[in-house]
Amino acid sequence: MAALARGDRVVTLSSILKCHVNKFGRCEVLSTQSPRSLMMKEACTLLLEQAEQAKTTQASTSALEMTLSDIKRTVERYVAAMADENDLYYALHCVSDYDVSLARLRDYIIDNPCASLLATLEMNATHIENYP
Incomplete structure (x- = not known):
């Protein structure tokens, strides 16, 4: 972050994910086509599917749809783990x-x-x- 503040670095965004709730109440993940983005998309999709299954299992009367808050919480955990594991900076x-x-x-x-x-x-x- 200090290097960015000094202005002597160029930063590009090639690894971008977009996570949203589609019209069927399911999580959908879109990504750029960089190898890192595709890897992140695969991991996020799996985590979001697990979160959906957990939410459905906890519902006593009917399946509850995922919300944007559910997606944010799941993606935040993934981003934090990636940043710690790879010593990288991620923004959500x-x-x-x-x-x-x-x-x-x-x-x-x-x-x-x-x-x-x-x-x-x-x-x-x-x-x-x-x-x-």
């Missing part, structure tokens, strides 16, 4: 695709010939848009 950053999903929904509604209302919550304020 949680982001939301809400803005992307909202743009796609807005585009879908605009292209739809039916009259529609779209209500969104942005900056703690409700916005209602009317589309003809």
